[in-house]
Amino acid sequence: xxxxxxMSDPTHRREPPAGQLSGWRTGVREALPLLGxxxxxxxxxxxxxxxxxxxxxxxxxxxxxxxxxxxxxLFVGMAASGAPLWxxxxxxxxxxxxxxxxxxxxxxxxxxxxxxxxLMHGLTDQIxxxxxxxxxxxxxxxxxxxxxxxxxxxxxxxxxxxxxxxxAGERMTAAWPLLGEIMPFALPALFLVLVAPRFTSRRWxxxxxxxxxxxxxxTLSGFTNGGIPLAAALGALCFFLIRLPPRDGRxx
Amino acid sequence: xxxSLWLGLLAAALGTYLIRLLPLWWMQRRLKRRDPQSRVDAMxxxxxxxxxxxxxxxxxxxxxxxxADASGWLATLxxxxxxxxxxxxxxSLGLPVAAGVAxxxxxxxxxxxxxxxx
Numbered sequence: 418x419x420x421x422x423x424m425s426d427p428t429h430r431r432e433p434p435a436g437q438l439s440g441w442r443t444g445v446r447e448a449l450p451l452l453g454x455x456x457x458x459x460x461x462x463x464x465x466x467x468x469x470x471x472x473x474x475x476x477x478x479x480x481x482x483x484x485x486x487x488x489x490x491l492f493v494g495m496a497a498s499g500a501p502l503w504x505x506x507x508x509x510x511x512x513x514x515x516x517x518x519x520x521x522x523x524x525x526x527x528x529x530x531x532x533x534x535x536l537m538h539g540l541t542d543q544i545x546x547x548x549x550x551x552x553x554x555x556x557x558x559x560x561x562x563x564x565x566x567x568x569x570x571x572x573x574x575x576x577x578x579x580x581x582x583x584x585a586g587e588r589m590t591a592a593w594p595l596l597g598e599i600m601p602f603a604l605p606a607l608f609l610v611l612v613a614p615r616f617t618s619r620r621w622x623x624x625x626x627x628x629x630x631x632x633x634x635x636t637l638s639g640f641t642n643g644g645i646p647l648a649a650a651l652g653a654l655c656f657f658l659i660r661l662p663p664r665d666g667r668x669x
Numbered sequence: 670x671x672x673s674l675w676l677g678l679l680a681a682a683l684g685t686y687l688i689r690l691l692p693l694w695w696m697q698r699r700l701k702r703r704d705p706q707s708r709v710d711a712m713x714x715x716x717x718x719x720x721x722x723x724x725x726x727x728x729x730x731x732x733x734x735x736x737a738d739a740s741g742w743l744a745t746l747x748x749x750x751x752x753x754x755x756x757x758x759x760x761s762l763g764l765p766v767a768a769g770v771a772x773x774x775x776x777x778x779x780x781x782x783x784x785x786x787x
Contacts, residue, residue, distance in 0.1 A: 446763075447762055447763070449763065450762065450763060450766040450767075453766070453770060454731070471670060472670075475670045475678075478678065479678060482678065482679070482682035483678070483681050483682045483685055484682075484685070485685050488681070488685070492678070492681060496674060496677070502673055502674065502676075502677040503677075505677060505681070506677050506680045506681045506684070509681040509684070509685070510681065510684040510685065510688065513684075513685045513688050514688060515723070516685070516688050516689050517688055517691075517692045518692070518716060518719050518720065518723060519689065519692070519723070520689060520690070520692045520693035520696065521692045521693065521695065521696035521716055522716060522717070522719070522720035522723075523693075524693060524696035524697055524700060525700065527693075527697075533693065534690055534693075537686065537689040537690040537693055538686055538689065540689045542723075542727045543727075545723070545724075546723075546724045546727060549720055549721075549724065595774075595777065595778070597735070598734075598735050598736060598777060599770065599773060599774040599777055600770065601731075601735060602734075602744075602745070602748050602769060602770050602773040602774075603766055603769075603770050604731040605728060605731040605732050605745070605748070605749065605769075606748060606749070606752040606765065606766040606769030606770060606773075607762070607766050608724060608727055608728035608731055609728060609749060609752050609753065609756070609765075609769070610752065610756050610762055610765045610766060611724055611728075612721065612724050612725050612728055613753065613756055615721045615724075615725075621721075624718075624722065625721065625722070625725045628722045628725035628726045628729065629725045629726070629728055629729040629732070630729065631726070631729065632725070632726040632727070632728070632729025632730045633729040633730070633732055633733065635729075635730070636729070636730045636732075636733045637733060637737075641730055644726070644729075644730060645723065645726045645727060645730060646723075646726070648722075648725075648726035648729055648730075649719055649722035649723045649725070649726040650719075650722075652722035652725055652726070653715060653718045653719050653722045656718050656722070657715075657718070
């Protein structure tokens with residue numbers, strides 16, 4: 418028998434019932450942990466962009482419009498080094514290509530609304546990870562509001578962090594060197610919480626572990642962005658190819 | 670910034686937006702052809718597996734500490750264990766993250782104090 422693929426998970430059941438808060442407030446509240454990762458990276462980007470020769474307004478425009486962390490660093494780096502513009506654009510898009518699987522994964526839980534096309538600008542890695550777990554658990558009427566709140570908070574935090582970095586990045590990193598080192602741990606902690614409920618069987622556990630380790634190895638080898646889809650594909654391949662018997666000895 | 674660079678920025682921004690938007694339209698058209706009761710089943714199995722794998726991969730990428738030395742890795746381990754334990758107990762989103770960051774921070778400071786660099 419084929420193992421059912423669990424799309425939603427009730428393991429966050431001890432969160433306050435969604436009905437107690439409006440959708441967008443719940444989204445804002447649940448996206449708060451993202452800020453620990455977003456703001457330090459955005460400050461770094463603001464700083465790097467100014468050092469690459471862009472002014473504050475241009476730096477803000479990049480963060481507001483492209484809104485995709487790693488590819489922004491690449492874009493300003495290539496532009497500053499005098500690389501052909503078409504190549505900088507192509508590399509930016511190549512890095513962001515991993516986003517193609519995000520919206521289809523969320524689509525079954527998106528109620529009909531004319532807002533979704535606009536909200537897709539906010540579909541980052543982190544918002545996807547959060548939405549993939551939370552949307553199936555929310556009542557349908559709250560989902561647009563939830564996504565709006567979470568995505569808007571993350572977007573504004575990214576823009577605000579960029580502004581901080583552009584205006585005061587050097588002074589801040591000199592004054593609080595540890596803060597920039599500690600706060601980004603919010604991201605792995607959040608991703609761990611989001612992926613933890615998926616460890617429901619030996620088959621899922623092995624596949625997820627393969628994806629995590631492969632991504633880790635890719636990052637340590639300097640292949641960060643390409644490593645994400647590659648590691649995910651390896652994990653999925655492992656899921657489909659390797660069938661482990663369950664611990665109690667029954668057939669999977 | 671020159672006009673060509675502005676155009677390049679707009680092209681990168683528009684392309685990134687379309688990468689996020691177009692697959693949604695594709696999936697929504699696919700869902701429309703299905704019975705509303707079986708919307709989840711309309712998703713191809715490979716896509717349903719790829720979603721959690723992408724989250725796992727982003728976790729793997731984010732595990733590398735900013736300072737990837739022994740103290741950074743040790744603090745990461747402490748932070749992950751704390752996050753996991755608090756999640757096991759509370760099954761919530763915010764508390765495990767807060768606990769993980771706190772323990773990671775304490776570990777960074779303590780390891781730095783016990784084994785100063787150089």
